[in-house]
Amino acid sequence: MSLQGEFTSALFDRSYTRLPEIFSSPSPASRFTIYRNNVFSSMLDALADSYPVVAQLVGEAFFNAMALTFVQAHPPRSRSLVDYGEDFAAFIETFTPAAGLPYLADVARLERLCVRAYHACDSQAVSLELLAELMAQPEELAELRLGLHPSLSILPSDYAVCSLWEAHQPGGDITKVDPCLPERALVLRCGLEVELLALDTGTCAFIQALQAGLPLGRAAHLEGHASSSFDLGQCLALLISKNVITQLLTEEKARP
Amino acid sequence: MPHPAAPTLHRPAQAACQLPARVGLGLKPEHFRSLLDTCPDIGFLEIHAENYMVEGGPFHHYLGLLREKYPLSIHGVGLSIGAESALDHDHLLRLKRLLERHPPQVFSEHLAWSSHGPLFLNDLLPLAYDVPTLNRVCAHIEQVQDTLGRPLLLENPATYLQFRASTLDETDFICQVVHRTGCGLLLDVNNVYVTCINHGSDPLAYLDALPLQAVGQVHLAGFSEDADDTGQRLLIDSHSTPIDDAVWALYRLLLQRVGPVPTLIEWDNDLPPMHFLLAQARLAQDLIEACEVQS
Numbered sequence: 001m002s003l004q005g006e007f008t009s010a011l012f013d014r015s016y017t018r019l020p021e022i023f024s025s026p027s028p029a030s031r032f033t034i035y036r037n038n039v040f041s042s043m044l045d046a047l048a049d050s051y052p053v054v055a056q057l058v059g060e061a062f063f064n065a066m067a068l069t070f071v072q073a074h075p076p077r078s079r080s081l082v083d084y085g086e087d088f089a090a091f092i093e094t095f096t097p098a099a100g101l102p103y104l105a106d107v108a109r110l111e112r113l114c115v116r117a118y119h120a121c122d123s124q125a126v127s128l129e130l131l132a133e134l135m136a137q138p139e140e141l142a143e144l145r146l147g148l149h150p151s152l153s154i155l156p157s158d159y160a161v162c163s164l165w166e167a168h169q170p171g172g173d174i175t176k177v178d179p180c181l182p183e184r185a186l187v188l189r190c191g192l193e194v195e196l197l198a199l200d201t202g203t204c205a206f207i208q209a210l211q212a213g214l215p216l217g218r219a220a221h222l223e224g225h226a227s228s229s230f231d232l233g234q235c236l237a238l239l240i241s242k243n244v245i246t247q248l249l250t251e252e253k254a255r256p
Numbered sequence: 257m258p259h260p261a262a263p264t265l266h267r268p269a270q271a272a273c274q275l276p277a278r279v280g281l282g283l284k285p286e287h288f289r290s291l292l293d294t295c296p297d298i299g300f301l302e303i304h305a306e307n308y309m310v311e312g313g314p315f316h317h318y319l320g321l322l323r324e325k326y327p328l329s330i331h332g333v334g335l336s337i338g339a340e341s342a343l344d345h346d347h348l349l350r351l352k353r354l355l356e357r358h359p360p361q362v363f364s365e366h367l368a369w370s371s372h373g374p375l376f377l378n379d380l381l382p383l384a385y386d387v388p389t390l391n392r393v394c395a396h397i398e399q400v401q402d403t404l405g406r407p408l409l410l411e412n413p414a415t416y417l418q419f420r421a422s423t424l425d426e427t428d429f430i431c432q433v434v435h436r437t438g439c440g441l442l443l444d445v446n447n448v449y450v451t452c453i454n455h456g457s458d459p460l461a462y463l464d465a466l467p468l469q470a471v472g473q474v475h476l477a478g479f480s481e482d483a484d485d486t487g488q489r490l491l492i493d494s495h496s497t498p499i500d501d502a503v504w505a506l507y508r509l510l511l512q513r514v515g516p517v518p519t520l521i522e523w524d525n526d527l528p529p530m531h532f533l534l535a536q537a538r539l540a541q542d543l544i545e546a547c548e549v550q551s
Contacts, residue, residue: 004339028417030490032417035382039377046378079309122312
């Protein structure tokens with residue numbers, strides 16, 4: 001094995017015995033521990049930065065033990081740790097000691113979407129004048145497709161992911177949350193701020209249909225069957241107020 | 257006044273480093289707004305390249321605004337120049353795009369490795385100093401300089417272990433890399449002190465064995481203190497404490513040798529309030545302004 005191959009093996013294997021043959025320094029095992037601590041604590045810090053609510057839900061000691069198990073099995077492969085832990089939620093689902101918190105994996109999914117939204121590509125919202133111009137031609141609206149901001153994503157969950165997340169923000173109150181109520185989270189970045197909103201089923205289905213590229217008419221109609229409470233006007237007003245309609249696409253041409 | 261006229265460098269490293277010979281600070285997200293609001297009188301800002309390898313959002317927004325007020329140093333921590341495996345081509349291209357988006361006054365990287373095959377280990381790991389490693393490090397630096405179209409500054413490491421396989425001193429190794437690749441030196445004075453204490457050698461002798469004419473920038477940082485199993489003092493390059501008196505003393509001796517030089521106060525963990533960082537910067541700025549080169 002190459003020298004760096006041995007070094008890497010020793011980082012992941014605390015019982016590695018060949019350190020005195022590799023290093024000339026005195027007490028190489030205790031010195032090697034510094035590198036091992038640096039490597040693993042930097043990865044735990046990266047996960048704790050990306051998953052602060054998961055960490056609060058399980059406590060620091062449990063989080064560190066869970067994260068360390070993850071790091072051992074899934075060390076980073078990208079040089080930028082911003083994306084590290086893309087598969088942390090899937091790992092949590094299989095992590096038996098966390099089985100008592102069935103909502104934990106979805107909270108992790110939500111926090112990943114928040115990180116992605118924070119760093120997502122910038123994209124200018126369509127001007128209000130252009131939107132007003134289109135609203136004045138209702139016959140064309142049905143065929144219109146909306147391009148949404150790259151930061152926007154939806155997480156439908158069997159658990160109260162939005163309420164759990166909000167309860168762990170400053171001033172939040174976890175005692176008022178029933179974690180087993182299904183919620184649908186909308187994550188987006190408005191300006192520089194990441195925002196999180198709980199959606200009703202109708203609005204959720206409508207925005208998902210827009211994301212899938214359906215024209216406005218079909219997205220609204222599809223949705224009409226799913227929920228009687230759906231209000232197209234309110235839903236568009238929400239997307240407009242959050243500056244997330246970034247493209248208007250008609251059949252022939254795309255309008256920036 | 258963000259940056260009044262400053263003394264300029266007159267040495268080969270000028271090609272690699274266009275920063276003013278003043279004191280700069282690392283840019284942290286916690287400080288985006290306060291830096292924009294208060295515009296403290298510092299010489300430059302330094303970012304870690306990998307943190308800005310994202311598409312958009314607040315990081316690029318604030319960096320764009322701050323770059324209009326301060327010169328910029330981009331400091332890479334993920335190229336893994338010393339790795340046995342080939343450089344990560346995609347990462348190198350991401351780096352090139354970042355340098356095009358936010359053109360810096362200097363780009364620097366480390367004499368270390370941080371990846372093995374597909375694994376990224378996210379720490380600056382030590383190298384065995386032998387001829388095959390020298391050839392590989394030089395080839396990697398040339399590849400980086402060719403891709404980026406500019407010379408880089410290479411930072412001397414802080415190390416806790418030495419390899420039986422080493423056949424060259426660290427300073428000899430650095431001299432040869434600088435000579436062969438034309439790169440400059442980012443001299444981390446804290447790393448010099450930490451490395452020399454950890455391996456029982458003399459920091460001033462180490463400093464004088466380096467190619468000081470190639471120094472384009474300096475890092476100053478704090479260390480934390482530990483001991484190995486035998487009770488020997490072991491210093492850790494933690495970037496989480498004030499700069500030690502011994503490192504200040506070494507910095508004064510360096511300034512006597514190289515004259516005014518762009519200097520970063522490097523503080524990455526357990527961040528203190530901005531006024532504390534500015535006070536550390538002031539101490540270094542006073543030394544730069546008072547320094548007289550001894551020939």
